[in-house]
Amino acid sequence: MTIKTARRPRVLFINEYSGDTEADQAIRDVADVYWFHGLDYEAAVPVVREMVEQYGPFDAFAGLFYIGDKFPMKWDEELLGALAPHCKLYAGPGAGYDKVDVDWITRTGAYYANSPREVGRRTADGALMLLLAAMRGLTPQDQSVRSGGWRDSGVRTLDWRASTVGIIGLGNIGHMLADMCAALGMSIIYTSRHRKDVPYEHVGLDELYARADCVVLTCPLTEETKGMINREAIGKMKDGVVLVNVARGEVVKEDDLVEALESRKGETLACQPRRNIMLKLLPVMRAALDVFENEPSVHSRLRSNPHVTLSPHSAAAPDSMSKGMNREVIRNVIRFLETGVPNTPEMLEPLAPECKCYCRQGAGYDMIDVEYITSTGAYFANAPVAPSSATAEGALALLLQTMKAIGPQEKRLRSGQWGDFKIRTLDWKTATVSLSVCITFAHPRPDLSMITCFPLMRYTQIGIVGLGNLGSNLARMCSALGFKVVYNTRSPRPDALYEYVPLEDLWTRSDAIVLACPLTSSTRGLVCKDTIARMKDGVILVNVSRGPVVVEDDLVEALNSGKVLRAALDVFEHEPQVHPGLLANPDVRTSFDSRCPTGSYPMSSGLLHVRITYLNPIDAPSPLVSDPVIRKDWGQH
Incomplete structure (x- = not known):
């Protein structure tokens, strides 16, 4: 996936990031920005359509949230x-995405990226505040004082140092809340889809209900969690339990909660002040709710109950949190525009922090959030050894086919012609250009209309961009065939037998250029109009790295002008779509990402062997088969 085009990317925002000049400059450095003020869902639908009609397709769509502004919470088709299928990123504020039709977004070939980091920390803070308020009975005490009472409310409080807190959902928010509660001396038990590598006891849901003095909901809203706190679940809890919900309102059946709160049947804790008697504990003593089943509508009997602490979906303190959350949205957009992948590691988060090694076939890792994986204390290990030789062989085949002009010759042959045109082929061993003039039986007069004319030149120098495993294997084979090889990579390879040159020199000196580099923010769009202009006239270009390294609009223009003589492309900017200007050009050799035949048995078994071997050293001192992907500023993993 890529958004690199001949034009600047366009981003459509809900709400303007007013007052944040740093964020404004950052996004405008990489994209043209359009926005409309916050609207509710019904009003926003036609506005989005009108924006597309007026300004053309957008590459990303993002929502910024400010307290008091309207915001279309439901994101669906x-x-x-109107944004599909061109829009490839939908970036929303906040951690939850239960109102987002992620399935539809995925079917259009796009990402949905939430922004959980900033909101997660602040929501955990808000959850702790609500929990302590409920344990200490601050709401009924406040109401008692306001009505003229004083220390005679009979409100039972909990000593949190002697209390067990049960957390349902130990994701980002739940984990931070658990750490804070433990620091205050509370005992922590939790239940989650996966057992976590944390110093807290993992228990089943029924056991959590039976043991917890306080139950805190921090789980996502799913089919399994919707309505999970109902009459049956409450019946399994301790009498006098405190319930806190900072997850989603629909997790709790509010009618059942109201019934449990009111089930004292006329008895109140306040009616027995200062008496040394055992008070009947209520099925649910108190509740603290930040979210509601039908928000913004709040159940009337919750509003009237003094033992319920209420907040308007503001546990994350949105007035102070919005800047950080909106910056996270903007960072997601910027990273996607630069790399094709947003920051949010939504798919991997359920695996962390237990997972210590992420293995993936192949050499490339441009679609992997290595920074996030490293931040969890884990390795990411690709499998570059097995495919590098096969990929290099495929690259060499493409290079030689292009130098021998197989593409245009094959096209003429398939059209029923036989040698009725002149074509220059190259002897790469002697670097001598040979001119073949063939005679056709079907057409006595040669048709030269489709011949790409170029000066006789000596194809002696191959420039390889990226001397990793793939580039090194290709350089070795090219050198064995008599080519002179120069290369450029991030830093010179002291063990290389070939000349290292700056990128500028590689462009100007090479007769054929092979791209074998990884896709990064530095290499995305590397081969564009500006760099092509620095290359030799009549250069041959081969790309076996990643499609977005080449701006295809600029390459098509260079092919049509003759600046680039021929091209061989195994990867494309908008895979699986191929630029029509490339498909129509007989001087372009294309293949469908097949220079590395991963479907073959030798290739697949080699990759499998590497991936399995990776798993052995995780708990042992032996090194990984190949070096893990590391960036110096990410630490030692």
């Missing part, structure tokens, strides 16, 4: 349909 009706709202976003």
